[in-house]
Amino acid sequence: MSDLPPSVRRLADGLRRLPGIGARNAQRMAIAVLRAREGWPEELADAIRAARGNVRPCGRCGFFAEGDALCEICRDPKRDGAVLCVVETANDVLPIERAGVFRGRYHCLGGKLSPIHNVGPDDLAIGALLGRVRDEGPAEVVMALGTDVEGETTSLYIAQQLRSLSVRVTRPAMGLPMGGSLDVADALTLGRALQHRQDVGA
Amino acid sequence: MIRELLLRDFRCHGRVRLEFGGGATVFCGPNGAGKSALLEAIYFAGRLRSFRAATPRDMVRRGAPSFEIGIGADGVRLGVVWSAGDRRLSLNEGEIRSAADYWGTLPCVALTPADVRLIGGPAADARRFLSALASQLDRGALRALLRYRRLASQRQALLAGGRPDRGLWDSLTLQLRETGAPLQRQRRALVRRLAVHAARAYHEISGGTEALSIAYRPGSWDTDMDDEVRAGRTLVGLQRDALQIAIGGAPPRRHASEGQLRSAAIAIRAAEIAVLRAAGAQLPVVLVDDVFGELDPARRAALARLIPPEAQLFATVADGRWVPETLADARVVPVPPH
Ligand SMILES: [Zn+2]
Numbered sequence: 001m002s003d004l005p006p007s008v009r010r011l012a013d014g015l016r017r018l019p020g021i022g023a024r025n026a027q028r029m030a031i032a033v034l035r036a037r038e039g040w041p042e043e044l045a046d047a048i049r050a051a052r053g054n055v056r057p058c059g060r061c062g063f064f065a066e067g068d069a070l071c072e073i074c075r076d077p078k079r080d081g082a083v084l085c086v087v088e089t090a091n092d093v094l095p096i097e098r099a100g101v102f103r104g105r106y107h108c109l110g111g112k113l114s115p116i117h118n119v120g121p122d123d124l125a126i127g128a129l130l131g132r133v134r135d136e137g138p139a140e141v142v143m144a145l146g147t148d149v150e151g152e153t154t155s156l157y158i159a160q161q162l163r164s165l166s167v168r169v170t171r172p173a174m175g176l177p178m179g180g181s182l183d184v185a186d187a188l189t190l191g192r193a194l195q196h197r198q199d200v201g202a
Numbered sequence: 203m204i205r206e207l208l209l210r211d212f213r214c215h216g217r218v219r220l221e222f223g224g225g226a227t228v229f230c231g232p233n234g235a236g237k238s239a240l241l242e243a244i245y246f247a248g249r250l251r252s253f254r255a256a257t258p259r260d261m262v263r264r265g266a267p268s269f270e271i272g273i274g275a276d277g278v279r280l281g282v283v284w285s286a287g288d289r290r291l292s293l294n295e296g297e298i299r300s301a302a303d304y305w306g307t308l309p310c311v312a313l314t315p316a317d318v319r320l321i322g323g324p325a326a327d328a329r330r331f332l333s334a335l336a337s338q339l340d341r342g343a344l345r346a347l348l349r350y351r352r353l354a355s356q357r358q359a360l361l362a363g364g365r366p367d368r369g370l371w372d373s374l375t376l377q378l379r380e381t382g383a384p385l386q387r388q389r390r391a392l393v394r395r396l397a398v399h400a401a402r403a404y405h406e407i408s409g410g411t412e413a414l415s416i417a418y419r420p421g422s423w424d425t426d427m428d429d430e431v432r433a434g435r436t437l438v439g440l441q442r443d444a445l446q447i448a449i450g451g452a453p454p455r456r457h458a459s460e461g462q463l464r465s466a467a468i469a470i471r472a473a474e475i476a477v478l479r480a481a482g483a484q485l486p487v488v489l490v491d492d493v494f495g496e497l498d499p500a501r502r503a504a505l506a507r508l509i510p511p512e513a514q515l516f517a518t519v520a521d522g523r524w525v526p527e528t529l530a531d532a533r534v535v536p537v538p539p540h
Binding site: 113115116118120121148150152153157161 | 349353355356357363369372374376
């Protein structure tokens with residue numbers, strides 16, 4: 001049985017690393033790239049290179065930003081500075097934005113507390129969060145972490161650290177399945193959860 | 203009810219396919235023929251662990267890379283494929299990711315000679331017994347227990363790492379208690395029910411006058427971080443739970459005879475079956491491994507009476523004469539030596 005030439009196999013192997021792409025799909029995609037009449041595959045390659053070169057974490061909140069600028073959310077004057085939403089990673093901002101309910105700003109921690117994986121408070125952007133709460137003076141911090149053990153531990157820990165700063169600490173309520181991660185919740189559930197926030201550690 | 207058992211490379215069995223009707227099945231054969239392994243396979247398909255002190259690796263047939271158990275029961279097919287580092291579970295041909303969604307589909311209770319450890323043995327054995335029973339009764343309790351165990355491992359990692367962050371220790375301790383305290387309340391009620399059934403069963407099987415009593419002693423939640431750092435482990439909660447068992451008012455560890463311990467062990471298993479039955483859930487499959495042989499005829503008959511007649515029973519005996527008379531219509535399956 002003969003196989004595709006090595007350069008096509010290399011392309012297919014690369015595509016296969018994308019989430020949700022199996023071997024068969026990767027092969028079909030590679031062949032589509034080869035057969036393209038217009039120059040879109042070259043444009044795609046440029047776009048990949050540009051995105052990887054330009055995109056870095058926002059200096060303030062950790063969401064995706066371009067160049068040295070702050071992210072679009074941090075630069076948007078219509079966002080409500082009185083509510084700060086703490087999430088695990090930049091990816092978690094997207095489902096919340098899709099829910100379309102939340103109009104405040106974000107803070108990405110870069111992970112969750114987990115002694116098993118050797119992740120302690122100093123490994124996350126918790127110090128930076130405390131600094132922001134002091135400087136920006138939000139009235140409320142929403143802990144929108146998963147409800148698994150690690151998410152809950154991180155929420156409780158941060159709530160404790162914020163106690164002396166006279167800021168209300170809440171978390172999304174209702175509908176989030178215990179043990180689930182934020183990623184799998186649907187927009188309706190998440191939207192509702194953000195309308196009914198509760199105090200952490202109360 | 204189990205209608206079919208399929209094995210591949212489980213213990214000494216290469217490929218096995220057995221069919222069952224209702225009622226009792228007795229596997230009869232010499233030691234080492236693999237009759238206990240048949241019961242162990244059924245138990246493993248139900249509880250995902252052995253009733254003997256064995257790891258899944260021990261259950262893979264020599265030279266084989268993996269074992270497979272298939273069970274066809276009324277309305278459900280269960281499948282387990284185990285190979286080093288990988289366990290696949292299926293229900294009705296569909297893959298099941300989380301053990302919590304699989305557990306409880308095939309409730310089973312095993313009676314083995316090692317059950318005396320529930321009474322005279324390490325407290326951890328009694329805790330495991332209680333956790334398993336609580337989880338068979340209620341899937342919510344199983345989920346809470348899995349969460350509790352995750353919290354305990356996180357806490358363990360924190361304590362083992364030397365100087366723990368006080369705030370992190372506080373957060374984990376608060377959750378451990380929030381998750382564990384309701385489980386303890388549930389266990390207290392459970393042991394109360396268990397104790398009533400066990401006392402009745404003990405009376406039946408011993409024919410004696412002394413009473414068997416069982417009480418739950420929940421682990422305390424009073425804790426101090428420095429003490430735990432010194433000990434290097436969690437000193438509170440479910441890990442500290444104990445079952446306090448007394449025969450004739452005395453702690454059995456020193457005072458009980460071999461026969462009393464054995465009767466008490468059987469009484470506790472009979473109580474386990476009774477609790478599951480009273481909960482109105484599916485009646486458990488009852489597995490009696492090598493127990494009939496070590497009882498005198500009177501106690502053998504008493505044990506047979508304690509097993510609900512409508513429960514499906516699988517037993518092993520080395521000698522056909524050890525089958526109790528009340529199980530006269532049991533199907534005896536010879537298991538020849540290999
Ligand atoms: Zn930003």
